[in-house]
Amino acid sequence: MAKKTVFSCEACGHETFKWMGKCPKCGGWDTIKEFRIEKEELSQQEKPIFVSEEDLPEERIILGINEMDRVLGGGITCGSSILLGGDPGIGKTTLCFEIASKMVELGFDALYVSGEESLRQLSSRKKRLHLKGSFPILATNHVEDILRAVSDKHYKFAVIDSIQSTYNSRLPMLPGSVSQIKDVSTRLIMEMKRSETAHVFIGHVTKEGAIAGPKILEHMVDTVLYFEGDKTLPYRMLRAIKNRYGPIDEVGIFQMRTEGLVSVENPSEFFVADRGDISSGSTLFPYVTGSRPIVLEVQAITPKTTFSMPKRLSLGYDINRLFILIAVLEKVLEKPFFDRDIYINVTGGMKVADPAIDLAVAGSILSSYNDMNIGKDTALFGEIGLTGEIRKVINMEARLKECERLGIKRVLCPRGAERIPGVETIPLKTIRDLHKQLVEKNDA
Ligand SMILES: Nc1ncnc2c1ncn2[C@@H]1O[C@H](COP(=O)(O)OP(=O)(O)OP(=O)(O)O)[C@@H](O)[C@H]1O
Ligand SMILES: [Mg+2]
Known part of the structure; x- marks a missing residue:
């Protein structure tokens, strides 16, 4: 293990060579702190190999939630990472609950990680939505707990609700800061790509409507989806901003009802x-x-x-x-x-x-x-x-x-x-x- 000392701003994650009283990036006073990071030695065992469609065919799961399948480009790709952003209260948790339940109905193991709601809140939501498939819920904010859960058991699908509320306790920055999001998402993506667990990160959005946190998050994932719509109206639109496995101009239209989100089959009408x-x-x-x-x-x-x-x-x-x-x-x-x-x-x-x-x-x-x-x-x-x-x-x-x-x-x-x-x-x-x-x- 190699140890390194880094000076970094607690608020914005900006790194400097030495301690400073004021962060040159965000202007915060006394926010630059020294901390040590431990880097694992790089593995030297990987060798280049030829890949072909016959040896490694693309695996997709058709969820049966038509509008979701459409936006993903024909179902969810196994092992892919999806970032789902949207305004507060637009229905991100509801949508992910429905996807997790569908995965269970299709015979796959799914895990729901919530760092925002208590188990009691989540259970009453589950009841309201009348979900058929039952999946385990992990209520935690610690990335280590999530990594342990996904390495102990192989899940085909996992939801992290939300990436901003998940943190690494070894870093001194606050949850939701740029460095925390970078660290947490890199580790989760690496682990879940290795175990071929398709996963959704729910992301908060800023006042301007962009996903909060570093832009690099959008580069790291395979698909970026935005859930949008006027909250006073009953319907919501799901749009792909980036998709490594499908087109980006498809729009999924859902209707928000008491029993959850329902796909709208005939949007013109x-x-x-x-x-x-x-x-x-x-x-x-x-x-x-x-x-x-x-x-x-x-x-x-x-x-x-x-x-x-x-x-x-x-x-x-x-x-x-x-x-x-x-x-x-x-x-x-x-x-x-x-x-x-x-x-x-x-x-x-x-x-x-x-x-x-x-x-x-x-x-x-x-x-x-x-x-x-x-x-x-x-x-x-x-x-x-x-x-x-x-x-x-x-x-x-x-x-x-x-x-x-x-x-x-x-x-x-x-x-x-x-x-x-x-x-x-x-x-x-x-x-x-x-x-x-x-x-x-x-x-x-
Ligand atoms: N009992 C209910 N009947 C009808 N609709 C409800 C009911 N409870 C919640 N909703 C709808 O569900 C929406 C909340 O959905 P959800 O919690 O999935 O949003 P979210 O995007 O996850 O929000 P957040 O960003 O706060 O996590 C509310 O805006 C409301 O329209
Ligand atoms: Mg939510």
């Missing part, structure tokens, strides 16, 4: 269910995320303003794209928007980065501006260029098919879209065509 009798400023947009199309509602209001600086606000649509879109509408259609506030909302809390939403946003603005109803059976998609041209987008066929499935009769879209029986496609070349279709025809 779910997102447009509350639409009711529509008025001006509302359009439908077939969004494609990952392999799945979802029809969303885009709303706009354009009230008159007496201020010299009109307001532009957008929820779910990129604000810079909105500025550009308004400029294009003003230039090409010669419509003045300087005396109008413009507010855009993509309902359901979806954040859409797909440029195909441009046409639906433009349609909503024109509909609100002219105070006319576009109709319940019309959807729009297409990217708008700076000269007002409507450009082709990907997955046009999938978007049209989803519209047809929802009973949408008319779709305004870029030219070149395939015809789908049951849906009338109206190809548009520029936003002048959009104006003609929506406003001039309505006036006539």
Whole structure:
């Protein structure tokens, strides 16, 4: 064993060569402490080997929680490390309880480590969720206890709730500090990769929404998932930010009920269910995320303003794209928007980065501006260029098919879209065509 002396900040984990009164990184006073670390000698026994799919096939377990399987890229990969982040109270513990229970139902051993809730709290949660599979719970904050538990018995799956509350008592830093998280996660990942235990680290997020702790944590794990959604609404979205075993554009949609999280199988119906009798400023947009199309509602209001600086606000649509879109509408259609506030909302809390939403946003603005109803059976998609041209987008066929499935009769879209029986496609070349279709025809 080699011993080394290190000076490190208790608060932020910053390392220095000598003792200092003030940490140069976080500015904390008297936070730099000296401590000794013991490094184990590196093993010299590993040799390079050739690997092939026949010798070491990829093993996946399909959980049967459809939305989770989808986001993971077709089930959980054996031995993989997953980091699950999300706002407080969004449902991270609930989701992991359900996964652990499913693993037990499928005949695998699962372990739940909780450093945040007592056994009594966890048992009442288990009762409320009516979980079929029963798994052992380890209530501890010590990384050594966890390492002992996973080396004593082989678990196929383990949850660490949460990585910030787990600490190494030999380090002087507080739990949740950068050095503690680095140390704890490195040791847990090494041990669980060795024993091929698939594991989920639950991670707290900062005020800005990033996972608290070092960025290196996100590099070390195989998959980073974010659980997000408006807590006042009953549904939650699970998104992959990084995935070594699958695509990252898939979104899993869950509904939060008393009995736990339930996968939403038909999100389009779910997102447009509350639409009711529509008025001006509302359009439908077939969004494609990952392999799945979802029809969303885009709303706009354009009230008159007496201020010299009109307001532009957008929820779910990129604000810079909105500025550009308004400029294009003003230039090409010669419509003045300087005396109008413009507010855009993509309902359901979806954040859409797909440029195909441009046409639906433009349609909503024109509909609100002219105070006319576009109709319940019309959807729009297409990217708008700076000269007002409507450009082709990907997955046009999938978007049209989803519209047809929802009973949408008319779709305004870029030219070149395939015809789908049951849906009338109206190809548009520029936003002048959009104006003609929506406003001039309505006036006539
Ligand atoms: N009895 C209940 N009925 C319905 N929903 C409940 C009930 N109890 C809890 N919930 C829901 O579960 C959510 C809490 O879920 P959970 O504890 O899994 O969140 P979390 O992300 O683990 O939170 P934390 O960051 O605090 O650990 C609450 O926001 C609430 O919506
Ligand atoms: Mg929790």
